[in-house]
Amino acid sequence: MNPHFSFELQATDPVSGARAGRLSTPHGSIETPTFMPVGTRASVKALTRMQLLSLDAQILLSNAYHLFLRPGGELVAEAGGLHGFMSWPRPLLTDCGGFQIFSLKDTxxxxxxxxxxxxxxxxxxxxxxxESNMKLQQQLGADILMQLDVCVSHRxxxxxxxxxxxxxxxxxxxCRVSQDNPRQALFAIVQGGMHxxxxxxxxxxLQEIESSSSPFEGYALGGYSVGEPHEVMLESMAAITGALPPDRPRYLMGLGNPTSMLASINLGMDMFDSVLPTRTARLGTAFSSEGRLNLRNARFARDFSPLDPLCGCSTCQHHSRAYLRHLIQSREINAAVLLSEHNVHYLLDLTRKARAAILAGNYQDFLKDWYDSAASADY
Ligand SMILES: [Zn+2]
Known part of the structure; x- marks a missing residue:
């Protein structure tokens, strides 16, 4: 096994497959389950590095396709890799960009x-x-690289x-053969749709490949959360997670809605990413303990209560729904900043609570409370 990376399984829920673990990388360790905020173009939209550090984001994700087009792998390498370029001291993951390329269809x-x-x-x-994709991701210099995969529509x-x-x-x-930099981990991606x-x-x-070369440091599931119903995805995932090596982190790509995330954790998934919290923030929508709130709604015009009274983020400590609604209506940049901060905090906090529940041996109670709450309507 690669000496620069290790995955320690700290607890497993006796009833389900839920796990708590710790993935060590050259830029620090990542406690799982965890949510990874997405900085597609080496920037998490509307959030600075200081905000992300104070939110205690453990790892950020970026995208090799977008960075290849601009500013290019060589320029990023010259800046000291993405860590130097973005000034991000903690772990980073680059997605290969396959998903973006296969969305181009005609070209x-x-x-x-x-x-x-x-x-x-x-x-x-x-x-x-x-091979060229691995070289690009090596130039970008993230801790975790994703294999180049082939994505198809869920239809x-x-x-x-x-x-x-x-x-x-x-x-x-x-990818496994050409990714030979030991300071970078390579995650394999499992495809196959709902079959x-x-x-x-x-x-x-993938296991055959490992037996004839070296192990993948993690396994990702691609091709989920692409438009299929929540139940279909969970059923498909439940049928295959038992075949994944238990000693490797498992990353469910592109999923960020709270209920699906908690249900996937229950099936043994460890890592998640999605643009959902920042994208919905820019549209004026917030996750909350009452379910998703569309702050454009007129009913918030004179609502001087906090965005989410149960949330500990800075936005909820200082600002009311009425103020946030005013910023959205006035197209103030701070609307995106404050809502992004809240939404990213919400998912980070949710995965931290899930982790604590798994470690305490009461994840099933935690899940039941979630499904009993108004927040669970959101998926
Ligand atoms: Zn908040």
Whole structure:
């Protein structure tokens, strides 16, 4: 196993698969379960590094596709990697950018060797292979790199999903072979849509790769939270988590709504990311103990109570719903800042509480209280 990374399982819920763990990286450790705020272009929208540090975000996520287009991997490497460029002292993860490329559809061409695409910025042509993507992510210098994978729509037919899974698995091998910097961890991505047999085959192929080269430091689940119903996702996940190696962190990609996150933790997921808290904040919406609040609503115009009376974040300590609504209506930048701070705090705090409950051995009670609360309507 890589000496720069280790994952210690600290507690497992006896009833479900919920786990509490600690992932050590060269930039510090990450206590799981955890939520990772997304800074797609090396910046979490509307939040400064000081705010993210005071929110105690343990790890941030960035995106290799967007950084490849601008400012480019070489420039970031010259700045000392993303840690130096963003001035972020804690762990970082870069997503490979596959999801973004495969969303381009018309301007993307895929074959067994790699993928060709045009820049959304200037139309220039580019080609990525698993090897060139690893080189890019090595230049970006995050602690955790994601393999280049092949993503398909959740509406894709079985043959297309199967081909994508086969290519993803073949690319996982090529990424594993070319990612040889021990100070960077490589996470494999399991694809296969909602087809249990494909997902299980993908996991088996990843384990074959490990036996002939070196282990993946973590396993991610891709292709969930892409528009399928919450129950369908959970059912699919429940059927495959038992096949994942228990001694590796498990990252559910792109999921950030509170109820789905807690249900996924119950199935043994450890890491989450989503643009949901910052995107909804910019739209004037806040997570809360009363469910999601749309502050544009006129009923908040004279509501001088805190945004969420049960929240300990700085926004809720100082500002009323009426004030926040006024900022949104007046298109003040601070509306996005204050709501983003609250929403990111909300998810970080929720995963911290989930972790504490797992460590205390009462995650099932915690989950029951959640489902009994008004907040659980939100997914
Ligand atoms: Zn708050």
């Amino acid at each position: 993307m061409r895929l074959d067994d060797e790699g993928v060709s695409f045009r820049s959304i910025l200037d139309g220039s042509s580019h080609r990525w292979t698993p 894709a037919e079985l043959p297309e999903v199967e081909l994508a899974m086969q290519r993803s698995a073949a690319w996982a091998r090529r 249990t047999s494909l997902r299980l085959e993908n996991i088996a192929r």
